[in-house]
Amino acid sequence: MTDPTTYLPIAENAFAPLYPYYAQKIVEATGVQAGLCLDAGCGGGHLGLALAEQTQLQLCLLDKSHEMIEHAKANIVARGFEARARTMWGIVQAIPLPAAAVDLVVSRGSIPFWSDLPLAFGEIMRVLRPGGHAFLGGGLGPPEMREQIQRTARSLDAAWRGGEHRMIPQHPEGYYEVALQGARIEGFRVMRGDDGTWIHFQKDGRTEGRG
Secondary structure (H helix, E strand, O other): OOOHHHHHHHHHHHOOOHHHHHHHHHHHHHOOOOOEEEEEOOOOOHHHHHHHHHOOOEEEEEEOOHHHHHHHHHHHHHOOOOOOEEEEEOEOOEOOOOOOOEEEEEEEOOHHHOOOHHHHHHHHHHHEEEEEEEEEEEOOOOHHHHHHHHHHHHHHOHHHHOOOOOOOOOOOOOHHHHHHHHOOOOOOEEEEEOOEEEEEEEOOOOOOOOO
């Protein structure tokens, strides 16, 4: 579980440029600007709230850490989104939402820690409405942004200065593809670029898993 004492200062200061950058990327890729968005493994809710600032989406911020949930609640209030956002405790392998309830599922930085990825991806597909999108992954932005983030992070946290922050599990090529196929999701895209690794799929006739 992420330690809030080290995660929160980095997330709210060094990582601040990431969230609007990725929110814009998600909107451009999916076209989803209204309905319900689930931020899975939300941490402080930063990505979901960045999406709320750029769209008319309603938000559900999901995390398995009660400390993160409390912090996400505080961020909702601080940014004035009480009417459009709520928090929910839970895990992505058993999302406490009904089927076909969500228009967009997003996650940044959480997916490498999910156990039983086929189950997690299957749950995301279950809660998506027909035509809904999932955009999941992680990264520190494009090279110039990444360099600035790393400089700021090193100024805030000794672990970054010593390179001890690298605790994100590293997975081999094809790892996510195998898990997506295990969830019987078709038509997915796994995008590995200079701004991170991202997975995009849509629930429709081409991409919905077949049970």
